[in-house]
Amino acid sequence: MSHGNDQQGSVSADLRRRQLLKMMGAGTAMALLPNTIASRAVAQDGATKGGVLRLAAPFNPTSLDPVTSGAGSDHMVLYSIYDTLVDFEPDTLQPRPGLATAWEFETPTRLVFTLREGVKFHDGSDFDAEAVKANLERALTHPRSSAKGDLQSLKSVEVLGPHKVALNTSQPNTALPLILADRPGMMASPAAFEGGDRNPVGTGAFRFKRWDDGAVIDLVRFDDYWDEEIPYLDGLTYQVITDLNTGLRSVIAGENHFAYRLNPQQKLVADRVGDRVVVSSAPTVAVYHLVFNYGKAPLDDVRVRQAINYAIDRQAFNQAALMNLGTVAQTMLPPDYWAHDEGLNEFYTLDQEKARKLLAEAGHADGLDLEFFSYSDQASQQRSEVIMEQLRQVGINCRLISASSAEMYQRFMVEGQGDMMMVLWTGRPDPVQGFLFVYGEDGANNAGHVPPPPELAEAMADALVGQTQEERKPAFARMEKAALEHALSSEVAFVPGIEVYSPKVGGYEPNLLGKPKFNRLHLKN
Amino acid sequence: MRMIRLIGWRLLQVVPVVLMATVAIFALVQMVPGDPAAVIAGEYATADNIAAIRQELGLDRPVWLQYATWLGGAFQGDLSDSLITGLPVLDEVLRRLPNTLLLAVLALLISIVVGVPLGILAATKSETALDRAATSIASLGVAVPNFWLGMIFVATLSLGLGWFPTTGAVPITQDFWGALHHAALPALTLATAGIAEITRQLRSAMIEVLSSQYARTLRAKGLSRASILWKHGLRNVSLTLLTVIGLVFNHTLGATVATEAVFAIPGAGSMIVSSAVSKDFPMVQGIVFVLVLIVITMNLIIDLLYVMLDPRAAKK
Numbered sequence: 001m002s003h004g005n006d007q008q009g010s011v012s013a014d015l016r017r018r019q020l021l022k023m024m025g026a027g028t029a030m031a032l033l034p035n036t037i038a039s040r041a042v043a044q045d046g047a048t049k050g051g052v053l054r055l056a057a058p059f060n061p062t063s064l065d066p067v068t069s070g071a072g073s074d075h076m077v078l079y080s081i082y083d084t085l086v087d088f089e090p091d092t093l094q095p096r097p098g099l100a101t102a103w104e105f106e107t108p109t110r111l112v113f114t115l116r117e118g119v120k121f122h123d124g125s126d127f128d129a130e131a132v133k134a135n136l137e138r139a140l141t142h143p144r145s146s147a148k149g150d151l152q153s154l155k156s157v158e159v160l161g162p163h164k165v166a167l168n169t170s171q172p173n174t175a176l177p178l179i180l181a182d183r184p185g186m187m188a189s190p191a192a193f194e195g196g197d198r199n200p201v202g203t204g205a206f207r208f209k210r211w212d213d214g215a216v217i218d219l220v221r222f223d224d225y226w227d228e229e230i231p232y233l234d235g236l237t238y239q240v241i242t243d244l245n246t247g248l249r250s251v252i253a254g255e256n257h258f259a260y261r262l263n264p265q266q267k268l269v270a271d272r273v274g275d276r277v278v279v280s281s282a283p284t285v286a287v288y289h290l291v292f293n294y295g296k297a298p299l300d301d302v303r304v305r306q307a308i309n310y311a312i313d314r315q316a317f318n319q320a321a322l323m324n325l326g327t328v329a330q331t332m333l334p335p336d337y338w339a340h341d342e343g344l345n346e347f348y349t350l351d352q353e354k355a356r357k358l359l360a361e362a363g364h365a366d367g368l369d370l371e372f373f374s375y376s377d378q379a380s381q382q383r384s385e386v387i388m389e390q391l392r393q394v395g396i397n398c399r400l401i402s403a404s405s406a407e408m409y410q411r412f413m414v415e416g417q418g419d420m421m422m423v424l425w426t427g428r429p430d431p432v433q434g435f436l437f438v439y440g441e442d443g444a445n446n447a448g449h450v451p452p453p454p455e456l457a458e459a460m461a462d463a464l465v466g467q468t469q470e471e472r473k474p475a476f477a478r479m480e481k482a483a484l485e486h487a488l489s490s491e492v493a494f495v496p497g498i499e500v501y502s503p504k505v506g507g508y509e510p511n512l513l514g515k516p517k518f519n520r521l522h523l524k525n
Numbered sequence: 526m527r528m529i530r531l532i533g534w535r536l537l538q539v540v541p542v543v544l545m546a547t548v549a550i551f552a553l554v555q556m557v558p559g560d561p562a563a564v565i566a567g568e569y570a571t572a573d574n575i576a577a578i579r580q581e582l583g584l585d586r587p588v589w590l591q592y593a594t595w596l597g598g599a600f601q602g603d604l605s606d607s608l609i610t611g612l613p614v615l616d617e618v619l620r621r622l623p624n625t626l627l628l629a630v631l632a633l634l635i636s637i638v639v640g641v642p643l644g645i646l647a648a649t650k651s652e653t654a655l656d657r658a659a660t661s662i663a664s665l666g667v668a669v670p671n672f673w674l675g676m677i678f679v680a681t682l683s684l685g686l687g688w689f690p691t692t693g694a695v696p697i698t699q700d701f702w703g704a705l706h707h708a709a710l711p712a713l714t715l716a717t718a719g720i721a722e723i724t725r726q727l728r729s730a731m732i733e734v735l736s737s738q739y740a741r742t743l744r745a746k747g748l749s750r751a752s753i754l755w756k757h758g759l760r761n762v763s764l765t766l767l768t769v770i771g772l773v774f775n776h777t778l779g780a781t782v783a784t785e786a787v788f789a790i791p792g793a794g795s796m797i798v799s800s801a802v803s804k805d806f807p808m809v810q811g812i813v814f815v816l817v818l819i820v821i822t823m824n825l826i827i828d829l830l831y832v833m834l835d836p837r838a839a840k841k
Contacts, residue, residue, distance in 0.1 A: 060799070062565075070566060143577055144566070198610070213610050213617065214799055215791030241692060241789040242799070245676075250692040250789065253684055404802045407559035414563070414572050444571070 047232045047507055051523035056247035056259040057238040060214045063197035066186035068144045072426035075183070075515040076260060080219055080236055082186035082202035085113060085132070086177045088429050090511035092338065093285070094469070095177045095429075099127065099187055099203065105467055108172035109155075115163040119226045121189035122207035129165040133157040134190040136167070147184040149444055150433065153464075172465040174472065178430030205231040205519040214240055232507070232522035245269070251277055251500050257523070258501040258508075260516050263379055264323035270500045277500050284497040284514030285337065285427035287329050288317075288383065290490040291438060292420045293412070295448020298370070299419050303362040305487035308420075309348040310355040311394040312387065318493045321383045325498070329491035331480040332425060332434040337512070338469050339431040341477035347484045355394040364395070372398035373412045373421035375405045384422055387492070413447050421447075424495065427513055432463045435479055439488055456482035528832065535828060539821050546817045547599070547810065551592050554806040560584075561608045561804040582608055595810060604811035609803050614811035618793065622815065624694045625792035627704060628784070629777045631712035636719025636773055641766070643720065644727025649754060651732055659724060666721025671780055675714040675787040682710060692789040711788045715780055719773040723766070730765040734758050763834055771827040775820050 061077050062070040069078060087098035100113040119127040136157050139147040153173045158166040167176065179185065192201035200208045203226070206219035217238040221231045239256055241247040248266045250256040252273050262270075270279045290308065292299045299305055314328035330347050333340035359368060370391075374384040381402065388398045401418065402408065411417045423445070425434055437443045440460070441451040452460065459478035466472035483489070497514040507520045562578040579585050583594075598605050604614035647659035683691040689710040697704035734740060735758055743753050782794035793812050800808035 144574065196611070198612075212620065212791065213607075213612060214796065215621075239693065239789070240791075243786055243789065246692055246787060246789045249679060249684065253687075253691040255690055255692055403559060404564075406564040406803065410560060410563035410566075410575070414575065 047520075047522035048524055049232050049522070050234055052235040052237055053233050053258060053505070053518065053521055053523060054237045054239060054256040055518070056241045056250050056256045057217070058242060058244055058247055058259075058261050060240045060242070061211075061217070064200040064208065064211065064217075065195075065197045066183040066188065067139050067142050067147055068197055069183055070146050072515070073261065076518075077217060077219075077238060078183065078186060078200075079204070079515070079517045080206045080519065081200045081204045081208055082188065083119075083204050084182065084185035085180040085187065086185055088178065088181045088511070088513070090509050090517075093178070093429050093512050094338075095181060098181065098185070100180075103177055105174065106166070108174075108465060109169045111167045111169070111173075111176055112160065113165050113167070115165065116226060117163055119203050120224045121192075121203050122201045122222055123189050123191055124224075125189055125191055127187060127203050128162050129159040131187060131190055132165045133159055134193075135187050136184070138193060139184050149437065149442070150179050150182065150184050150428075152442075171461070174464055174467055175430040175432045179428075179433065181429040182433075206233075206236055209235075216240065230520055232520070233518075236518055248500055251502060254502065257505050258499065258518075258521075260497075260499045261514075262498040262500060264321075264325040264496060264498065265379070266500070267325060267496075267498050268323060275503065278503055278505070280499045280501070280508065280510055281325055281496045282510035283327060283334060283336075283512065284495060285332075285334055285431075285512055286497075286514045287332055287334070287425050287427070287494045288321075288326075288492045289329070289332070289423060289425055290387065290420050290492065291412075291423050291445055291447065292489060293416060293418065293447040294488065295416065295450045298362070298364065298368060300448075300450075301362045302486055303358040304364065304368065305490070306348075307355040307358040307362070307394065308391065308396065309484075309487050309490050310351045310358065311391050311396065312348070312490060312492060313350040313390050314492055315350075316390070317383075317386050320386045321379075322493055322495065325496040326493040327496075329493050331483055331491055332427075332438070332489075333431055333476065333480060334494045337431070339473060339476040341480055344477075344480055344484060348490075352394050359395060367395040367397060370396060370398050370420060371418040372400050373408050373418040374400055374402040375408060375422075376402040380422070387422065413445060416447060418447075426515070429513060431476060432460060432479075435460055435463075435483070439483060452488075453482055453486050456486070456488075528829070531832065532825070532829070535825050539825075542821060543814070543817055547596065547814060548592070550810055550813045551595075551806065554801065554804065554809050555588060557801065557804060559804050561806070564803040564805075565609060584608075595807060599814065604814065605807045607800075607805055607808045609800075609805045609808075614807050617796070617808065618812050618815050621791055621793050621796050621812075623697060624708075624790055625778070625781050625785070625794055626819075627694075627697055627708050628712050628715060628781055628790070628792065629774060631705070631708050632715035632719060632777045633770065633774050635712060635716035636723055636777075637770065639716070640720040640723030641727060644724040645731060645754070645759075647724060647728040648731035648735065649750075651728075656728075660728065663721040663724040663728075666717040667725075669717065670783075671714050671718060672783040672787050674717060675711065675784055678710050678714055679787070694790045694792065707790075711784050711790060714787075715777050715784050718780065719777055722773050722776075723769055726765055726769045727762060730762040731758055734761045764831060767827055767830055767834070771823060774823055778816060778820065 059073040061074045064077060066078055066082060084098045085100045087096045088094060089096055099116050099119060101116050102114040104112050106112050115129060121127055136154065139145050140151055140154060153169040153171050154167060155170045156168045160166055187203060189201040192199060198211055205222055205225050207222045209218040209220050211217045220235040221233060225231065241250060244262055244266055247259045248262060248270060251259045267279055267281055270277055292305055294300050318324055318326045318328055327334055330344050335342065335345060372384060372388060374380050384400055388400060391398055408421065412421045428434060438445040439452045439456060440446060441449060456479060459475050459482055463472050463475035463479060466475065497510050499516060501508060504524050506522045506524050510516065562575045562582065562584055565578050566575045595605055606613055607617065643659050647656045650656050679691050683689045690707050693707060695703040695707050740753055743757060781792060782798060785792045785794040797809055797812055
């Protein structure tokens with residue numbers, strides 16, 4: 001901490017001069033002057049400039065190349081380095097301009113973007129339509145691309161002008177704008193494509209300086225950022241601290257400023273500390289759910305899947321595993337979210353009688369044994385045990401098998417082992433993405449690769465046709481209903497986004513996606 | 526001459542030990558279920574995706590060939606590259622090892638500085654309240670898991686009193702005092718087991734010496750208690766002490782795994798854990814290989830010190 005202070009001093013002195021000149025030029029009241037000189041520079045909205053924000057990062061990123069990034073937890077670093085073509089409103093996930101200032105579906109299968117002018121990559125090259133084309137084509141063709149699934153329908157990219165680009169799709173896909181608010185829409189400098197996973201060059205508010213694997217990632221402010229107001233900070237330092245309790249302690253002790261993606265248990269600890277930290281708990285679209293392999297017995301029988309849904313006491317899970325800070329779930333879309341049908345909030349409620357009856361009808365009156373896959377960390381084990389106990393009460397006995405997330409994922413989703421797995425679906429900006437991933441025939445989280453029931457398939461296709469949220473809404477209601485009726489998975493609870501930060505940190509705004517962005521943060525005096 | 530022969534002989538013995546260690550580590554990592562290619566491919570990988578990565582990394586080759594390739598490189602000083610990050614293993618090891626070594630050495634120093642006087646005190650005041658207090662502390666040090674103790678230290682000495690940082694490490698080449706300040710609490714945590722071990726062993730060895738017949742003779746000769754203790758007693762327990770110090774160091778090196786996690790120190794211990802979880806076997810292999818070399822070197826030094834302290838040891 002103490003190392004950076006001298007540097008900050010000189011930076012803010014310089015900013016102060018610039019700020020003064022600006023203010024004088026604008027004819028601002030001279031009465032403000034003494035104050036301004038006395039304190040550090042103050043940006044237009046009252047945020048101070050300067051300082052390096054230190055974050056306790058719970059994960060070492062899998063990659064800092066958005067195309068090869070393999071975990072939904074990488075975003076917290078990626079969003080600082082890369083801008084996305086489309087941005088989203090933090091509290092509603094409505095699309096808003098990002099690197100693209102406007103977009104329009106010329107036809108249902110042709111989406112035209114108007115790009116922001118004057119945007120530079122960190123390497124000094126210009127961001128333009130050619131760069132967009134190069135990025136999207138790379139996402140489609142890179143052998144390790146994790147974006148292929150999201151961009152399945154993308155057929156070709158046409159450069160219409162330096163700042164105009166058209167995306168042609170094989171079928172209507174109105175989810176594209178919000179898909180491009182995620183990793184596929186993060187624009188990297190084409191000159192740096194060869195740099196691989198560890199030399200990211202984007203257009204974002206911070207540019208990459210250093211990544212000591214598993215230890216620290218240093219980003220520094222990008223002086224030529226297109227939005228002149230930000231970044232307020234001189235840099236971001238991510239300290240990789242995989243133990244959440246240790247990460248939290250580092251913030252309480254004042255060594256780091258900000259810890260994100262904490263568990264509800266840590267909120268209780270932070271609450272006890274009093275005013276040494278600020279605790280933020282906000283709803284997200286991330287949901288704990290049980291995904292089923294319904295490509296094989298016994299979960300190929302809808303009655304068994306429904307029985308599981310009736311056997312789960314979602315409220316009790318929320319209480320036991322999430323300290324009552326989560327929100328009970330029915331589908332992958334949370335209550336109060338634009339795409340969710342509130343009429344479905346009571347679709348499955350705890351009904352052990354019904355569960356037993358359904359099991360008996362399916363021929364499992366004497367009980368049923370299931371292989372339950374989970375992760376080996378303590379919190380995952382605890383969550384799994386809550387579910388196992390609830391299922392045991394209706395005669396479903398689970399054998400818990402757990403290992404690291406990557407391994408369990410491979411065994412369940414790729415090799416088809418096991419009957420069900422408890423997964424955290426971290427959510428995506430567009431609501432259709434989750435349904436395609438989990439229920440689509442080629443969906444990566446559809447372990448049995450069973451085609452979706454016709455009414456679900458139709459509804460998913462329709463959800464990609466409507467242009468506005470109002471137009472798309474009915475299709476989402478049908479999707480949710482079909483998924484529930486067929487009990488294709490069992491959504492248990494939406495997790496709260498829990499962040500703990502120093503009172504010195506200003507400008508933090510949680511988002512519904514549950515993936516904090518740090519571009520607009522500042523450090524107070 | 527005898528010394529040189531001894532060193533040569535011991536160095537020769539090192540070769541099969543190191544070889545066996547690498548085979549054992551390799552076999553263990555292979556036995557852990559899972560696939561590094563799946564880790565690299567990430568959450569939404571397809572089977573094709575994983576197969577392509579496996580081929581790219583040479584993981585589709587027979588296991589013995591993978592091992593032989595690694596070993597060939599290791600003999601030329603090339604510990605190959607991490608499967609997950611593609612970074613040279615040696616660079617990563619050298620980046621993290623100093624943090625771990627600092628912890629281990631500091632913990633050893635604390636163990637000696639506290640354990641030796643405590644052991645002597647317990648032996649000279651044997652069967653008194655002082656002795657019982659010292660042995661109780663020693664038993665506690667052995668019984669209490671150091672990751673738990675680490676958290677207690679953090680809660681009281683760091684968060685409560687603010688004397689020490691709670692997390693992280695500072696490279697010793699950058700800031701000597703800063704590095705020591707950061708390492709102090711984790712080293713103290715690690716040292717509790719060492720203090721206990723040294724106190725207990727030194728106490729019993731010293732009691733044995735002090736109650737021996739020659740000690741009685743010395744007393745009969747009219748030597749003072751202090752002179753018997755410092756001149757004769759200490760010299761006679763020095764071999765035991767040396768053995769214990771060697772064991773404590775090696776054990777401390779292993780114990781850093783849990784302590785580094787509690788204090789978020791980017792050291793070799795935490796590196797083994799994260800690499801083992803992602804089945805990054807060149808990384809696990811590389812770091813354990815270097816640790817084995819350190820342990821063997823330590824043992825060699827201890828052996829040579831034996832010979833210097835007690836010439837009879839060379840004949841054995």
